[in-house]
Amino acid sequence: MKMKLAVLPGDGIGPEVMDAAIRVLKTVLDNYGHEAVFENALIGGAAIDEAGTPLPEETLDICRRSDAILLGAVGGPKWDHNPASLRPEKGLLGIRKEMGLFANLRPVKAYAPLLNASPLKRERVENVDLVIVRELTGGLYFGRPSERRGPDGNEVIDTLAYTREEIERIIEKAFQLAQIRRKKLASVDKANVLESSRMWREIAEETAKKYPDVEVSHMLVDSTSMQLIANPGQFDVIVTENMFGDILSDEASVITGSLGMLPSASLRSDRFGMYEPVHGSAPDIAGQGKANPLGMVLSAALMLRYSFGLEKEAAAIEKAVDDVLQDGYCTGDLQVKNGKVVSTHELTDKLIEKLNNSEARPRILQ
Numbered sequence: 528m529k530m531k532l533a534v535l536p537g538d539g540i541g542p543e544v545m546d547a548a549i550r551v552l553k554t555v556l557d558n559y560g561h562e563a564v565f566e567n568a569l570i571g572g573a574a575i576d577e578a579g580t581p582l583p584e585e586t587l588d589i590c591r592r593s594d595a596i597l598l599g600a601v602g603g604p605k606w607d608h609n610p611a612s613l614r615p616e617k618g619l620l621g622i623r624k625e626m627g628l629f630a631n632l633r634p635v636k637a638y639a640p641l642l643n644a645s646p647l648k649r650e651r652v653e654n655v656d657l658v659i660v661r662e663l664t665g666g667l668y669f670g671r672p673s674e675r676r677g678p679d680g681n682e683v684i685d686t687l688a689y690t691r692e693e694i695e696r697i698i699e700k701a702f703q704l705a706q707i708r709r710k711k712l713a714s715v716d717k718a719n720v721l722e723s724s725r726m727w728r729e730i731a732e733e734t735a736k737k738y739p740d741v742e743v744s745h746m747l748v749d750s751t752s753m754q755l756i757a758n759p760g761q762f763d764v765i766v767t768e769n770m771f772g773d774i775l776s777d778e779a780s781v782i783t784g785s786l787g788m789l790p791s792a793s794l795r796s797d798r799f800g801m802y803e804p805v806h807g808s809a810p811d812i813a814g815q816g817k818a819n820p821l822g823m824v825l826s827a828a829l830m831l832r833y834s835f836g837l838e839k840e841a842a843a844i845e846k847a848v849d850d851v852l853q854d855g856y857c858t859g860d861l862q863v864k865n866g867k868v869v870s871t872h873e874l875t876d877k878l879i880e881k882l883n884n885s886e887a888r889p890r891i892l893q
């Protein structure tokens with residue numbers, strides 16, 4: 528297969544984890560006889576510095592002529608005091624919206640070798656395997672108005688707005704996912720307070736009639752945040768509004784031992800997608816070779832599965848991650864008992880070694 532990929536490393540540890548993902552991807556694609564053309568583009572702070580805007584038109588053009596996008600992370604203290612339109616995060620929100628990527632899938636899986644890396648009790652996190660389906664192009668992060676106002680600028684407004692169609696399509700997506708998983712869906716809202724959540728719940732209840740085989744629960748977001756830590760094993764698929772999903776997924780990363788472990792796929796109705804780790808640009812460790820590349824690497828695996836249907840190749844990357852963790856290798860963010868802490872580059876070398884030696888490697892190349 529031939530594929531054209533847009534590569535948007537971004538800021539902070541973005542370029543470090545992207546380098547890891549590209550090295551891993553090139554190995555697996557080469558092993559399985561596929562061809563990829565990688566085209567780099569600017570986004571976030573790097574784009575502000577070089578092109579004066581967080582999302583240059585050229586970046587959008589590159590993304591539009593690609594089959595999928597890989598994105599690292601954006602942001603950093605250098606740009607924290609910029610006006611709203613010149614913030615790196617504006618570039619990320621902009622590309623999600625421009626490309627129509629309304630469904631963000633954030634899988635959260637407990638890895639056996641990392642059970643002792645989680646601050647949660649082993650028996651709580653063992654066997655956790657859930658997916659947060661986060662609405663990505665509406666809600667509080669996109670509603671207008673969103674501004675400081677009043678004569679002295681001492682009043683402020685953000686807006687949580689959704690249309691019926693926007694809620695329907697994300698809830699449909701979550702039901703479809705639940706149907707091919709363990710058939711359990713938690714729809715998370717704040718329907719005791721927010722009008723938007725009451726419409727969300729109404730639509731979730733209506734949609735449930737089409738999926739009688741899926742067991743649905745409606746949960747309030749505050750209680751869900753407690754349940755995610757107290758009893759994460761109860762969840763299969765969680766579907767929720769943009770900001771709720773953003774917050775719940777960082778919280779859920781604690782189950783895996785580190786925010787650096789979580790991948791994500793930002794999808795629309797066709798096969799196009801943007802693949803990005805859940806974490807940010809981690810300015811506190813940027814440039815030090817300490818970044819955990821696994822969230823980005825696992826995002827590349829999701830890309831092979833969802834955008835290209837390359838299941839074996841995606842599974843080969845996931846197996847390499849399992850195997851390297853099983854051997855005790857990790858980055859410093861993972862508090863693994865007796866873990867062998869290595870750099871971002873070294874952990875990537877280990878993944879590549881596994882991919883090149885693995886039984887999963889196609890026989891023709893062994």
Ligand SMILES: NC(=O)C1=CN([C@@H]2O[C@H](COP(=O)(O)OP(=O)(O)OC[C@H]3O[C@@H](n4cnc5c(N)ncnc54)[C@H](O)[C@@H]3O)[C@@H](O)[C@H]2O)C=CC1
Pocket residue numbers: 540544599600601602603604616619786787788803804805806807808809810811812817818819820822858860
């Ligand atoms: N998707 C994106 O591009 C996102 C960007 N951001 C931006 O990132 C910047 C920093 O935000 P923070 O709140 O600090 O969140 P963050 O996710 O960058 O970091 C939170 C903590 O987790 C650690 N961490 C995150 N990813 C890691 C990895 N791969 N390996 C090891 N440790 C890792 C960091 O060192 C830090 O201590 C901000 O400018 C924020 O707006 C935040 C979240 C998502």
Ligand SMILES: CC(C)CC(=O)C(=O)O
Pocket residue numbers: 616619620773805806
């Ligand atoms: C930086 C924000 C725009 C988004 C965020 O935190 C996320 O997508 O996880």
Ligand SMILES: [Mg+2]
Pocket residue numbers: 773774777805
């Ligand atoms: Mg976030």
